[in-house]
Amino acid sequence: xxxxxxxxxxxxxxLGERVTISCRASQGISNYLNWYQQKPDGTIKPLIYYTSNxxxxxxxxxxxxxxxxxxxxxxSSLEPEDFAMYYCQQYDSSPWTFGGGTxxxxx
Amino acid sequence: EVQLVxxxxxxxxxxxxxxxSCVASGFTFSDYWMSWVRQTPGKTMEWIGDIKYDGxxxxxxxxxxxxxxISRDNAKSTLYLQMSNVRSEDTATYxxxxxxxxxxDAWGQGASVTVSS
Numbered sequence: 001x002x003x004x005x006x007x008x009x010x011x012x013x014x015l016g017e018r019v020t021i022s023c024r025a026s027q028g029i030s031n032y033l034n035w036y037q038q039k040p041d042g043t044i045k046p047l048i049y050y051t052s053n054x055x056x057x058x059x060x061x062x063x064x065x066x067x068x069x070x071x072x073x074x075x076s077s078l079e080p081e082d083f084a085m086y087y088c089q090q091y092d093s094s095p096w097t098f099g100g101g102t103x104x105x106x107x
Numbered sequence: 108e109v110q111l112v113x114x115x116x117x118x119x120x121x122x123x124x125x126x127x128s129c130v131a132s133g134f135t136f137s138d139y140w141m142s143w144v145r146q147t148p149g150k151t152m153e154w155i156g157d158i159k160y161d162g163x164x165x166x167x168x169x170x171x172x173x174x175x176x177i178s179r180d181n182a183k184s185t186l187y188l189q190m191s192n193v194r195s196e197d198t199a200t201y202x203x204x205x206x207x208x209x210x211x212d213a214w215g216q217g218a219s220v221t222v223s224s
Contacts (some may be wrong), residue, residue: 001169034210044202044214055210087152091209095168098152 002026002090006099012107017078021102023088032092033071035064038085038101047086048073056100078104109133109213111203119193122184125216129186134213137161140206143177143188145188145199145215153199155188157206165188194221 003026013016015021023033031051038044046055048064061076074080083106088099115127129141143155156167158177166175178190186203201218204211 011135036211042200046210046212049208049210070153082170085150089154089211094166096154098154101150101152 001095002029002093004088004090004097004099006088006102008102009100010103010105012105013078014107016101017077019078019087019104021073021086021104022034023066023071023099024094025090028068029090029092031067032090033064033066034089034091035073036087036089038087051054052068058098061063065071075104109205111205111213111215113201113203113215113218116201118221118223120159121194121222122192122223123222124189124191125191125193125220127188127201127203127220129188131184131186131203133207134205135174136205137181141177141179141186142206143186143210144202144204144211144214145197146202147199155201158186183215188219190220193220195222198203198222 007022015056032050033092035046035048036044047058047062051066052064063074083104086102090097110132111129113129119125136200137162140157142157145153145158154168155171156177158165160178174191178187200219204212
């Protein structure tokens with residue numbers, strides 16, 4: 001199985017701050033990388049697919065990048081609704097696997 | 108509006124069986140691959156497996172393949188997860204998702220399963 005290591009596991013941040021979450025795969029995954037957001041009420045939605053493509057309706061302050069084994073999610077200016085859990089997920093090789101999650105908290 | 112509603116969770120004893128259901132609405136269920144994903148109390152996400160739109164093919168995480176079975180009834184727009192010989196480590200919230208080009212697009216609200224004697 002491909003292991004996905006996500007850092008940091010938690011991140012205190014302020015409104016308006018720019019933040020970056022990292023995700024490293026145990027082997028190259030050819031950009032087959034998605035990002036998901038889980039709100040405090042448990043609601044989960046996809047944010048970014050295939051490394052850098054925004055899902056419909058996702059604000060442009062979210063962006064994704066990366067290649068090979070290293071990927072990142074950046075939020076350019078934090079809004080109140082962005083404080084949530086974030087997960088990366090690879091779909092290069094079955095079984096699809098997730099990172100351990102990053103909890104974005106209000107500082 | 109796309110909706111996925113899981114049910115069938117609860118408290119079960121180790122070694123027992125349990126069947127979760129997921130009723131879909133707001134999209135053509137029979138056109139989509141569907142998946143089950145679980146989240147442990149520690150917030151770890153684990154993909155369980157998926158099923159082709161017509162039910163003819165399933166794919167599982169190897170660690171769960173021998174105990175979990177995914178099926179669907181397209182006439183009822185319902186996805187199922189049959190869990191057998193459950194263990195304490197199966198305690199989690201179970202989500203169904205519809206898949207759109209390898210993106211787990213819509214997620215349900217989850218069904219909580221607790222395995223304890």
